[in-house]
Amino acid sequence: MRAFFLCILMALSLSPAWAGVPNNRAQPAYAEEQTILQAEHDARAPEPGLASKDSGRVHIDRHYLGQYGNKEGTVIVQRGGNEWRVLRNGPLATLSGVILVLALLAVFLVAKVVGKIKADEPDTGRRIRRFTDWERHIHWATAISFIILAVTGLVILFGKKLLIPLLGHDIFAFIAYVFKYLHNFIGPLFIVCSVLMFFTFLRRNFFRRIDWLWFRKAGGMLTHEHVPAGFFNAGEKSWFWFGVTLLGLVMSISGLILDFIAFGQTRYVLQVANYLHLIGATLYIAAAMGHIYIGTWGTPGAYHAMRHGDVDEAWARAHHGVWLDEVKAGVPVGTFDKRAPPPDHPPAGGAPDNVPPGVRP
Numbered sequence: 001m002r003a004f005f006l007c008i009l010m011a012l013s014l015s016p017a018w019a020g021v022p023n024n025r026a027q028p029a030y031a032e033e034q035t036i037l038q039a040e041h042d043a044r045a046p047e048p049g050l051a052s053k054d055s056g057r058v059h060i061d062r063h064y065l066g067q068y069g070n071k072e073g074t075v076i077v078q079r080g081g082n083e084w085r086v087l088r089n090g091p092l093a094t095l096s097g098v099i100l101v102l103a104l105l106a107v108f109l110v111a112k113v114v115g116k117i118k119a120d121e122p123d124t125g126r127r128i129r130r131f132t133d134w135e136r137h138i139h140w141a142t143a144i145s146f147i148i149l150a151v152t153g154l155v156i157l158f159g160k161k162l163l164i165p166l167l168g169h170d171i172f173a174f175i176a177y178v179f180k181y182l183h184n185f186i187g188p189l190f191i192v193c194s195v196l197m198f199f200t201f202l203r204r205n206f207f208r209r210i211d212w213l214w215f216r217k218a219g220g221m222l223t224h225e226h227v228p229a230g231f232f233n234a235g236e237k238s239w240f241w242f243g244v245t246l247l248g249l250v251m252s253i254s255g256l257i258l259d260f261i262a263f264g265q266t267r268y269v270l271q272v273a274n275y276l277h278l279i280g281a282t283l284y285i286a287a288a289m290g291h292i293y294i295g296t297w298g299t300p301g302a303y304h305a306m307r308h309g310d311v312d313e314a315w316a317r318a319h320h321g322v323w324l325d326e327v328k329a330g331v332p333v334g335t336f337d338k339r340a341p342p343p344d345h346p347p348a349g350g351a352p353d354n355v356p357p358g359v360r361p
């Protein structure tokens with residue numbers, strides 16, 4: 001009998017101990033995760049209203065999207081928050097840093113191995129108009145706002161790790177504060193510029209058959225030949241579609257979601273937007289390094305064209321021979337580069353077989 005009562009007593013004293021540690025079989029997790037598990041356990045207790053929408057309190061935002069309408073003020077712990085923090089500060093930031101450093105190294109490697117791509121012939125002194133004032137202004141407005149966004153964005157992403165040890169907390173706090181606002185305000189301006197630039201250059205960026213030759217010969221970078229090209233070559237067109245258009249869209253949409261949080265987007269939506277923004281930024285900045293290198297040091301004369309709007313005829317012949325033929329023939333851009341050039345096409349940027357005779361100088 002005494003043994004029976006002893007057993008009952010032990011059983012009764014064990015249960016409060018279990019109740020105190022309801023998830024002792026849970027995997028070791030962050031304190032926040034433990035709190036969530038505890039709250040989940042409590043929520044299963046038959047307490048009316050708890051964890052139900054009607055109670056006015058939402059303890060665990062498990063389903064992230066839309067379940068609680070657009071009011072998140074009542075969410076106490078959002079499970080996704082910890083996952084986002086760990087992923088964003090860990091693997092994503094590391095991967096982004098590695099890709100950006102590799103892209104920089106690749107640019108240096110190309111500069112060393114390939115060197116400058118110059119025109120074959122000396123300057124003729126005859127200048128040709130390549131870009132109008134509007135085209136140059138919209139290009140530079142987009143480029144400058146992009147560089148501001150890239151620098152401020154990278155400080156937001158890597159600043160805590162890289163700059164606090166160098167500058168200390170106070171100076172970094174000031175820089176981060178200013179940069180965050182700069183980023184948030186320049187973002188919408190960049191979108192407007194990107195849209196205007198898209199329509200300004202759209203017509204000249206449609207791929208033509210002639211562009212496949214440029215791809216096949218990798219732009220002549222390894223063989224040092226000038227592959228025939230129209231107003232824009234296939235590399236520039238790829239930058240237009242993959243960079244300016246596709247990545248521009250990813251950055252604009254995710255940026256707007258992050259920038260204007262008054263439209264009911266939940267924290268989960270913000271976290272997904274942040275992943276996309278971070279990945280898109282990494283790819284866009286890496287691709288922009290290539291664009292900036294080719295447009296300045298890599299191709300002498302290209303920066304002058306975008307700065308002042310004109311090029312020498314020898315430059316046009318070497319890099320955009322089909323376009324030069326169109327200019328000389330007085331026909332619209334894109335008229336001659338619709339068809340692929342013949343296989344034995346002269347490598348110095350001469351006109352393809354559909355160029356009317358007599359238009360070459």
Ligand code: HEM
Nearest residue numbers: 149150153154156157187188251252255256258259278281
């Ligand atoms: C292509 C240009 C852009 C680049 C390279 C860029 C880059 C970045 C980077 C690297 C971050 C940090 C991400 C992180 O810390 O996890 C960031 C954050 C952000 N970006 Fe952008 N971004 C661009 C365009 C935009 C646009 C167009 C907008 C708005 C319309 C925008 C709004 C934001 C906002 C609101 C944040 C969060 C800032 C914060 O933590 O307070 N971005 N961006």
